[in-house]
Amino acid sequence: MKASVIRSFGGTEVFGFTDVETPQPRSNEVLVKVLACGINHYDIFCRRGEANPRLHLPHVMGADVVGEIVQIGNEVTDRRVGQRVIVAPGFPIDFKEHGVEPINLTRTYSVLGGAIWGGYAQYLTAPAIYTYTALPNLPDNELATLPLVVTTAVHAVKTLAQVSREQKILIQAGASGSGAMCLQVARLLGANVAVTVGSDEKNDYVRELGAELVINYRRENVFEMLRDWTHGAGVDAVIDNVGGSVFADNIRSLKRDGHFVNFGMVGGRTAELVFPLIFYKQVHFHGSMMGTTVELLWGLEQVRLGRLRPLLDRTFPLREAARAHEYIEQRRVRGKVVLLPWAD
Numbered sequence: 412m413k414a415s416v417i418r419s420f421g422g423t424e425v426f427g428f429t430d431v432e433t434p435q436p437r438s439n440e441v442l443v444k445v446l447a448c449g450i451n452h453y454d455i456f457c458r459r460g461e462a463n464p465r466l467h468l469p470h471v472m473g474a475d476v477v478g479e480i481v482q483i484g485n486e487v488t489d490r491r492v493g494q495r496v497i498v499a500p501g502f503p504i505d506f507k508e509h510g511v512e513p514i515n516l517t518r519t520y521s522v523l524g525g526a527i528w529g530g531y532a533q534y535l536t537a538p539a540i541y542t543y544t545a546l547p548n549l550p551d552n553e554l555a556t557l558p559l560v561v562t563t564a565v566h567a568v569k570t571l572a573q574v575s576r577e578q579k580i581l582i583q584a585g586a587s588g589s590g591a592m593c594l595q596v597a598r599l600l601g602a603n604v605a606v607t608v609g610s611d612e613k614n615d616y617v618r619e620l621g622a623e624l625v626i627n628y629r630r631e632n633v634f635e636m637l638r639d640w641t642h643g644a645g646v647d648a649v650i651d652n653v654g655g656s657v658f659a660d661n662i663r664s665l666k667r668d669g670h671f672v673n674f675g676m677v678g679g680r681t682a683e684l685v686f687p688l689i690f691y692k693q694v695h696f697h698g699s700m701m702g703t704t705v706e707l708l709w710g711l712e713q714v715r716l717g718r719l720r721p722l723l724d725r726t727f728p729l730r731e732a733a734r735a736h737e738y739i740e741q742r743r744v745r746g747k748v749v750l751l752p753w754a755d
């Protein structure tokens with residue numbers, strides 16, 4: 412099969428579109444013909460060697476897989492050849508933990524394409540129990556935008572921040588793949604949402620998704636704008652995928668008893684913690700990593716009901732994975748970018 416493989420860590424030059432052996436399913440697995448695979452920023456950290464420096468190379472990334480089952484392992488009874496499925500964007504690697512929930516708290520939980528080979532290929536194997544019937548009415552490229560960010564957004568916004576009607580919340584990087592889905596989930600739950608963007612060209616995009624306040628952090632003061640928007644009270648929750656560069660503003664902008672949820676670090680891995688700010692405000696701190704199976708399925712059900720929608724920015728043929736990564740690294744993405752393994 413063809414795959415976009417990384418042979419070393421580094422810039423986009425480390426990609427090679429090449430022939431590799433097609434994997435064979437073990438007894439509890441299925442072989443999936445990959446029809447579309449979404450890209451996440453995690454893949455960029457992975458390619459650079461920042462996600463897991465001990466990753467065995469060569470490696471095939473890719474967490475958001477939509478495909479068709481073409482072969483089933485001899486112990487699999489409840490999946491069939493020809494079934495169109497999505498693959499869970501993360502699951503425990505050790506089969507002894509298969510079926511354990513919350514899945515994202517299992518010891519060997521791993522993002523698909525993080526430790527084991529993922530969907531930047533024409534085929535992949537996956538444990539059958541972590542494949543789910545694909546929503547019939549959505550094309551492959553749109554479906555492949557969903558699994559990872561839906562899981563993440565439902566876990567961060569609904570479960571951890573407990574966002575509810577009439578609340579005012581801040582979502583960092585509102586046009587990013589994960590931020591835009593968090594924005595949709597927050598609106599679905601009835602919250603009023605402020606988002607940050609790094610360029611005015613993203614304004615219409617986030618407004619159309621329901622953002623009430625859009626802050627261009629390059630030329631506007633995030634803290635002051637949130638203070639005015641909340642009439643001095645501060646926001647009920649901050650959903651943060653940026654990390655270090657915005658941490659101070661995030662904490663300053665929260666109201667007392669507010670929720671701070673972090674799941675990302677595009678703006679830096681570390682920040683200074685000022686303890687009095689934390690305890691006077693009685694901030695609830697949450698580290699958020701992906702989500703549970705129930706959260707993924709709840710999110711997909713909202714998509715089926717038309718309450719959340721896939722946010723496809725553009726597709727690239729798999730052979731152009733390097734160009735697709737560059738597009739994301741140039742911060743041009745709005746929503747999600749998807750790779751098509753069978754396109755020229």
Ligand SMILES: NC(=O)c1ccc[n+]([C@@H]2O[C@H](COP(=O)([O-])OP(=O)(O)OC[C@H]3O[C@@H](n4cnc5c(N)ncnc54)[C@H](OP(=O)(O)O)[C@@H]3O)[C@@H](O)[C@H]2O)c1
Nearest residue numbers: 452584587588589608609652674675676677678700701742
């Ligand atoms: N833990 C989890 O479960 C989980 C799940 C999903 C994502 N994540 C993490 O969340 C973060 C975002 O992921 P994503 O896939 O949503 O990203 P993405 O779609 O590539 O979007 C990232 C956006 O972040 C903004 N940004 C702000 N400061 C930045 C900086 N210093 N460098 C680069 N971009 C910056 C940029 O938009 P502007 O130019 O408009 O600011 C950029 O387009 C990553 O750290 C990712 O690993 C974690």
